[in-house]
Amino acid sequence: MNLVWTIAKRELGGYFTSPVAYVFLVIFLLLAGFFTFTAGAFFERGEAGLAAFFAWHPWLYLILVPAVGMRLWSEERRAGTIELLLTMPVTTAQAIIGKFLASWLFLALALALTFPVIITANVLGDPDNGVIFTGYVGSLLLAGAYLAISCMTSAMTRNQVVAFILSVVVCLFLILVGFNPVTDLMVRWASPAFIDTVAAFSVMTHFDGFQKGVIDSRDLLFFLSVIGFALFATGAIIRGHRAG
Amino acid sequence: MIRIDNLVKTFGPKRAVDGVSFSVERGEVLGFLGPNGAGKSTTMRMITGFYPPSAGKVTVGGHDVTESPLEAKRLIGYLPENAASYPDMTVRGFLEFCAEMRGMDAPARKKALARVVERCFLESVLDQSIDTLSKGYKHRTCLAQALIHDPEVLVLDEPTDGLDPNQKHEVRNLIRELGKTKAVVFSTHILEEVDAACSRAIIIDRGRIVANGTPGELRALSDVAGAVTLHAQGASEEKLATLGRVEKLNGSFRVYPADKTASAELTRAIVALADHEGWKLDALRTEEGHLDEVFRRITLPDTVKRNG
Ligand SMILES: Nc1ncnc2c1ncn2[C@@H]1O[C@H](COP(=O)(O)OP(=O)(O)O)[C@@H](O)[C@H]1O
Ligand SMILES: [Mg+2]
Numbered sequence: 001m002n003l004v005w006t007i008a009k010r011e012l013g014g015y016f017t018s019p020v021a022y023v024f025l026v027i028f029l030l031l032a033g034f035f036t037f038t039a040g041a042f043f044e045r046g047e048a049g050l051a052a053f054f055a056w057h058p059w060l061y062l063i064l065v066p067a068v069g070m071r072l073w074s075e076e077r078r079a080g081t082i083e084l085l086l087t088m089p090v091t092t093a094q095a096i097i098g099k100f101l102a103s104w105l106f107l108a109l110a111l112a113l114t115f116p117v118i119i120t121a122n123v124l125g126d127p128d129n130g131v132i133f134t135g136y137v138g139s140l141l142l143a144g145a146y147l148a149i150s151c152m153t154s155a156m157t158r159n160q161v162v163a164f165i166l167s168v169v170v171c172l173f174l175i176l177v178g179f180n181p182v183t184d185l186m187v188r189w190a191s192p193a194f195i196d197t198v199a200a201f202s203v204m205t206h207f208d209g210f211q212k213g214v215i216d217s218r219d220l221l222f223f224l225s226v227i228g229f230a231l232f233a234t235g236a237i238i239r240g241h242r243a244g
Numbered sequence: 245m246i247r248i249d250n251l252v253k254t255f256g257p258k259r260a261v262d263g264v265s266f267s268v269e270r271g272e273v274l275g276f277l278g279p280n281g282a283g284k285s286t287t288m289r290m291i292t293g294f295y296p297p298s299a300g301k302v303t304v305g306g307h308d309v310t311e312s313p314l315e316a317k318r319l320i321g322y323l324p325e326n327a328a329s330y331p332d333m334t335v336r337g338f339l340e341f342c343a344e345m346r347g348m349d350a351p352a353r354k355k356a357l358a359r360v361v362e363r364c365f366l367e368s369v370l371d372q373s374i375d376t377l378s379k380g381y382k383h384r385t386c387l388a389q390a391l392i393h394d395p396e397v398l399v400l401d402e403p404t405d406g407l408d409p410n411q412k413h414e415v416r417n418l419i420r421e422l423g424k425t426k427a428v429v430f431s432t433h434i435l436e437e438v439d440a441a442c443s444r445a446i447i448i449d450r451g452r453i454v455a456n457g458t459p460g461e462l463r464a465l466s467d468v469a470g471a472v473t474l475h476a477q478g479a480s481e482e483k484l485a486t487l488g489r490v491e492k493l494n495g496s497f498r499v500y501p502a503d504k505t506a507s508a509e510l511t512r513a514i515v516a517l518a519d520h521e522g523w524k525l526d527a528l529r530t531e532e533g534h535l536d537e538v539f540r541r542i543t544l545p546d547t548v549k550r551n552g
Pocket of ligand 1 (some may be wrong): 424
């Protein structure tokens with residue numbers, strides 16, 4: 001456990017020694033603001049709540065989370081530091097979890113910096129802060145799921161750009177199978193049972209509940225399973241490279 | 245401390261390491277020689293637990309590297325081939341991190357840091373970011389990392405690669421010094437390093453061990469080993485030919501004894517002959533043999549050997 005934290009600390013420190021982290025935070029906040037207030041018509045809705053804010057998160061994260069996660073393992077492999085890291089007395093699992101947690105913390109920080117929207121909503125109206133809270137929980141889990149997938153794709157290649165693209169494709173798939181415009185199209189040729197089954201794998205389906213103020217154990221389980229599965233796959237991929 | 249038994253590593257159809265066995269005890273420095281692509285790094289990666297062996301067994305300090313990797317890894321300090329380190333960290337930050345990964349608490353880290361910084365001459369760059377360092381300093385930073393927990397076993401993959409001659413000299417001295425109390429394996433393709441630092445050397449080629457011995461023993465495999473070279477006024481080839489095969493070098497002669505170990509007798513015979521014939525001996529020396537010749541002869545592909 002100590003070693004997980006040591007690895008996470010190093011990784012997190014790495015974000016802040018370069019200007020990239022700050023640039024990322026600024027872009028994240030600008031985009032979150034733009035989507036909420038302009039594209040999401042926050043003021044015109046005349047409702048007190050952050051629905052407009054959270055509704056964009058699956059799309060916002062689609063680009064930003066892979067950008068944070070793409071370097072996790074690809075850079076270790078490219079620079080050869082993976083050899084150093086994995087010949088220290090740690091298990092591969094500890095290393096994977098440590099690096100994942102660091103990036104997740106970083107995303108949590110980015111999310112936490114959106115607190116002005118809570119204040120704005122509370123100043124302008126009388127929102128249900130419980131719903132806002134579950135919305136944040138859902139958003140953090142969503143970011144975690146995307147991040148675990150980016151972690152997996154970054155273990156597949158030495159090239160960060162390739163890792164980024166692969167990650168976007170997988171995450172996009174997880175959005176689209178439950179995205180209403182897409183499921184509406186599928187109705188024409190697929191049975192409703194099929195559509196429901198496929199949609200059960202979508203982050204959209206499971207993200208919805210959190211926005212309505214409900215923390216459903218199935219939704220929780222879904223996100224945690226995606227994270228668990230993707231990190232497990234990361235381990236298998238890393239071991240695979242070394243097995244030759 | 246290190247025991248390797250019939251180690252094999254295959255990458256697809258390629259056998260990068262093909263049945264290598266050796267052992268290294270405390271107080272020994274084993275030089276691991278071989279041309280590029282011979283399988284040196286692959287072997288070292290199996291010792292340090294980075295690659296799982298395809299077959300065979302590695303134990304370090306009695307711990308099987310595959311079965312109890314953490315116990316084995318704790319005993320090892322490892323300098324990987326490219327001396328990789330995290331470029332965005334400072335030297336201090338990096339070494340602190342490595343010490344923490346080795347389970348040291350803050351006071352122990354501080355002491356360990358001071359020790360390796362002195363050993364590896366890193367004082368002046370301690371707070372510099374690693375990506376701004378020259379190659380020599382980067383290399384020594386990674387070497388310091390390998391020494392930070394004062395390990396009983398050191399595995400150093402080309403520790404002098406990319407260093408200038410002074411730095412090479414320092415690192416060799418350091419290796420020799422460390423070898424007094426630890427088990428050290430280091431790989432190189434620079435032959436002088438064998439003499440400068442090793443107590444024993446192994447030559448590996450295409451995944452197999454082709455020679456194994458002390459530097460002296462390896463040199464004795466050389467064709468010229470045991471031959472006596474002389475420079476004398478009035479010396480004649482025919483007379484010398486009675487003592488052994490003679491080779492004419494510009495101005496001097498080299499006599500090869502029938503038996504390589506009989507060079508002392510040969511020397512005495514030459515002195516007696518010169519005395520008898522009235523030659524004026526200017527120089528007389530026994531050849532120890534040349535490592536580079538041995539190395540070339542046993543590691544060149546067969547086709548090149550035949551043609552050249
Ligand atoms: N990860 C790998 N995948 C495929 N082939 C490899 C890998 N690592 C090493 N090899 C091959 O194994 C052989 C031995 O390589 P290496 O151990 O690096 O040699 P050396 O360190 O002696 O120069 C080379 O032919 C190399 O191409
Ligand atoms: Mg090598």
